Amino acid sequence: MSISTSEAAIAALSALAQEHRLAAFRLLVEAGPEGLPAGTVADRLGMPPSSLSFHLAHLERAGLVAKTRLGRTLIYSARFATARGLADYLLENCCGGRSCADAAVPERLAKGA
Amino acid sequence: MSISTSEAAIAALSALAQEHRLAAFRLLVEAGPEGLPAGTVADRLGMPPSSLSFHLAHLERAGLVAKTRLGRTLIYSARFATARGLADYLLENCCGGRSCADAAVPERLAKGA
């Protein structure tokens, strides 16, 4: 998941553009590759399981998390590569390779000078 | 705009998590520091001015674009620093400093092994 199309970028962006999902994802990042059971995430975030499930599914569709069954618990883990892929996408497509040293003060356009 | 809080990150993420806004922002990035008049962006994106205005305002609130008046035209330009700030936020908070070499296959948790 290296995020090549803008659709993929939008999927990842909107997956993270939500309070609860960003919090869940950060929790999983912190948990590392071992991941965390859905229930644990729900507890730590203090939200009802059905709501959390909705958000985790959203993250999974965007390729940001992976799901593994272990007995009767489902373990979610962060897909670091996708997060990095999104960061790379931003750097390439939204910083245009330029230095990114904020210089957004256009003072002369449509005027020759 | 270095994006320190998660609120700021969510604002930037959701600003870019929309087809038209991402397209508009990319256009402004491509245009460089000189920026582009709102009307030009509307033309290139083929959308009614009021719709575009709505989206540009959204990008501006998130700190992703700057607005400058030049006569009767309003020129929008990308704030590269914010885009980079978002990329940095992702790298720091969503990749956890680790190598990011996808390793999301938790096979032993809750079991000693």
Add this chain to the structure above:
DNA sequence: TCTATATTTCCAGAATTATCGAACCATATG
């Protein structure tokens, strides 16, 4: 098999976001 646990899916209602025409504001120019 019956029961308990972990979680998801379903569904309906609430909340938020997007769309776009019409009216409005600001600036330029005759």
Add this chain to the structure above:
DNA sequence: CATATGGTTCGATAATTCTGGAAATATAGA
């Protein structure tokens, strides 16, 4: 001042997303 141009704001409607309880699914264990 009158008029034209570039854009925004308003407002009503449509579309999408979020929320959370109830019912359903999957697995484990007695």
